[in-house]
Amino acid sequence: MVERPLHAVVLPATDAGGRLLELLAAALDGTGPALLPLDADLPAARRAAILDTFAPSAVHTADGVTARAGGRPAGPDTALVIATSGSTGQPKGVELSAAALRHSARATLDRVGATAGQRWLLCLPATHIAGLQLLIRSLVAGTEPVRAARAEPEVLAASGAAHVSIVPTQLRRLLEADPAAAWAAGFTSVLLGGAAAPAALVTAARAAGVPVITTYGMSETCGGCVYDGVPLDGVMIATTGGGNGGGDPGGEPGRGRIRISGPVLFSGYRGRPDLTAAAMDGAWFVTSDLGRLDDAGRLTVRGRADDVIITGGRNVVAGEVAALLETCPGVREAAVVGRPDPEWGERVTAVIVPDNPAQPPTLDLLCRHVQERLPRYALPRELVLRAAMPMLPSGKPDLETLRREQSTAGNVSR
Numbered sequence: 001m002v003e004r005p006l007h008a009v010v011l012p013a014t015d016a017g018g019r020l021l022e023l024l025a026a027a028l029d030g031t032g033p034a035l036l037p038l039d040a041d042l043p044a045a046r047r048a049a050i051l052d053t054f055a056p057s058a059v060h061t062a063d064g065v066t067a068r069a070g071g072r073p074a075g076p077d078t079a080l081v082i083a084t085s086g087s088t089g090q091p092k093g094v095e096l097s098a099a100a101l102r103h104s105a106r107a108t109l110d111r112v113g114a115t116a117g118q119r120w121l122l123c124l125p126a127t128h129i130a131g132l133q134l135l136i137r138s139l140v141a142g143t144e145p146v147r148a149a150r151a152e153p154e155v156l157a158a159s160g161a162a163h164v165s166i167v168p169t170q171l172r173r174l175l176e177a178d179p180a181a182a183w184a185a186g187f188t189s190v191l192l193g194g195a196a197a198p199a200a201l202v203t204a205a206r207a208a209g210v211p212v213i214t215t216y217g218m219s220e221t222c223g224g225c226v227y228d229g230v231p232l233d234g235v236m237i238a239t240t241g242g243g244n245g246g247g248d249p250g251g252e253p254g255r256g257r258i259r260i261s262g263p264v265l266f267s268g269y270r271g272r273p274d275l276t277a278a279a280m281d282g283a284w285f286v287t288s289d290l291g292r293l294d295d296a297g298r299l300t301v302r303g304r305a306d307d308v309i310i311t312g313g314r315n316v317v318a319g320e321v322a323a324l325l326e327t328c329p330g331v332r333e334a335a336v337v338g339r340p341d342p343e344w345g346e347r348v349t350a351v352i353v354p355d356n357p358a359q360p361p362t363l364d365l366l367c368r369h370v371q372e373r374l375p376r377y378a379l380p381r382e383l384v385l386r387a388a389m390p391m392l393p394s395g396k397p398d399l400e401t402l403r404r405e406q407s408t409a410g411n412v413s414r
Contacts, residue, residue: 003073005033006081007065008056010047012040013126014147015062020126023060025139027079028098033058034074036081036093037127050083054093054270072271081270082129082219093270094219103263104133104222105140107232112163112189112213114141121161123148123170129223130165130194137163153183162187167194169391171212172201172332181208191215193224195396196301196319198326216301220266220285229298235262237299238284239291257305258291259284290317307399309338309346314377316348318399321370321378328369330354330361333389335397339382350380351402353389360385 011020026032036056038047051059057071074081079098083091108114120138122145124131138145146161151170164187166174171192175181184190192202193215205212215224225235240256261284268276279285290302303319310316318336325334333353338346354360363383370379384405390398 002076004030004076004078005058006036006054006056006071006074006078007033008036008038008051008054008059008068010038010040010059010061012062013149019060021135021139021145024132024135028101028136028139030098034078034081036083037132038083039125039127050091053091054081054083074270075267078267080132082132084219092272092275095267095270096219096222097267100222100264100266101133101136102140103234104225104232105137107234107264108133108191108224108227109137109141111227111232112191114163114188116141117143118162118188119143119146119160121146121148121156121159121164123151123155124165124167124194129219133223134165153178156183157186160186163189163191165191165193165215167396168192168197168201169195169389171197171205171210175201175205175208175210179208181205181210184208184210187211189213191224191227193217196303196323198323200327216299217264218287220279220287221260222264222266225260225262225264226299229300231260231262231299232264235260235264237261237293237297239293240286256290258287258289258299258301260287261285290319309336309348311338311341311346311348311377311381312344314375316378318348321348321350321374321380324370324373325350325352325366325380328361328366330356330359330365333397335389335399335402336380337399337402339403344381347381348378349382349384351384351386351389353386357385357387 009020009023023032023035027035036054038050055070055072056068058068059066075095077097078095079101080096082094084094120134122131122134126132126135135145146159148155148159151166151174153174174183188211190210190212192212197214202212202214213227216226217224225232226237231237238259265285288304288306290305292300303317307318308315309318322334322336325331331352332355335351337349339349341347350366367379390401392398
C-alpha cells in the first residue's frame with residue numbers, strides 16, 4: 001500500500017484561486033501530496049500546535065515550500081486533512097478521500113442544476129470545508145472559480161458567477177444593503193450553510209428572488225450533504241429513535257441524534273482511531289446534532305446534542321429556542337446559552353441583537369413568543385442585549401465566548 005506525504009498549505013486568502021487550486025487538483029488526482037489547509041491568520045502558537053499534532057512533512061507558504069522533520073504520511077486515498085475543533089481544545093484532523101470529495105462535488109452540481117461553463121463565486125475562507133468544496137466543484141466542472149474578498153452586493157452582481165456559498169450573516173448583510181436583492185439576478189443557486197439559517201431570513205430572501213438552498217453538513221461529510229432537508233444522491237440520513245438511546249430531550253420517535261451514511265463520509269480522524277471508532281456506528285457517522293425526520297424523510301435540525309441546557313432537571317435544546325427567538329419581532333440575531341444557577345442548575349439565557357437598539361424586545365415578549373411552541377421550562381429566564389453577535393470564522397455564533405462572558409451589565413432576569 002502506497003502512502004502519500006501530507007503537506008500543510010498556509011497561503012493568503014487572495015491565493016485561493018491560484019497555487020491552492022493547483023495543489024488541490026494534484027491532491028485529487030493523486031499526482032501531488034495530501035493537503036492540510038491552514039488559515040494564514042492563525043495565531044502562531046495555534047498554528048504550531050496543529051502542525052505538531054498532524055505532522056506534515058512540508059509547509060507551503062507565500063515564500064515557498066519548507067521541509068519539516070518528523071512528518072507522518074497520510075493514507076493512500078487521503079486528499080485533504082481538515083483541522084477542526086472550534087477555537088479551543090485539541091484539534092482533530094478529518095481525513096477526506098478524493099473519491100468522497102468528488103462525489104460530494106458532483107452530487108451538488110447535479111442538485112443545483114449547474115450547467116456547462118457556469119462558475120462558482122468564492123467568498124468564504126478556502127481553509128474551511130465549505131470554501132474548499134467550492135473550489136473542488138469548480139475543478140470537477142472544469143471552470144475557474146471567481147474570488148471575492150467580501151460578499152457585497154456590487155461584488156456579487158459583477159462577478160459573472162451563477163452559484164455561490166454564503167453563511168446566514170452574509171445573507172443578512174446583503175439583504176440589509178440591498179433589500180430588493182438585485183445582486184442575486186445572475187445566480188442560479190445561493191447555498192446557505194455554516195450555521196442554522198433563521199426561517200425569517202430564508203423567507204425574506206426567497207421573497208426577494210434569491211434562489212436560496214439551505215445546506216446541512218460538516219467536515220466529516222465533505223461539507224453540506226443535505227439540501228433543503230433532502231440528502232444528496234447516495235447519502236442516507238436517519239435519527240436515533242429518541243429517549244435515552246437517542247440522546248434527545250424530547251424522547252419522541254424520529255427525534256434524536258442525526259446519523260449520516262454514504263460515499264461522502266470521512267475516512268477517519270488522523271492518528272486517532274479511538275475518536276474515529278467513537279464517532280461511527282457501523283457504516284453510520286453519528287453526528288453531534290439533534291434532528292427530526294418528517295413522514296417524507298425531510299430533515300429538520302434542532303440543535304447540538306452537546307448544547308443542551310439542563311434547568312430544574314429538564315433538558316432544553318438551546319438551538320431550538322434560538323431558532324424560535326429569531327422569528328420574534330424585533331430580533332435580528334439570537335443565541336441561547338446556559339448560565340450557572342444555584343437553584344436550577346442552569347438558567348436559559350437569550351443573547352439578542354435587536355433590530356432597533358433603541359427599542360429592543362423585552363424578556364416578556366420573548367417568553368410569550370417561545371411559549372407558543374415550547375414548554376414553559378424552555379422559556380428564557382435572562383436576556384442579554386448585544387450590539388453584535390460574536391462569530392466564528394465558519395459563520396456560526398461563538399457560543400464559547402458568550403458562555404465565558406462574566407459581566408451581567410444590561411441583563412434582564414425573571
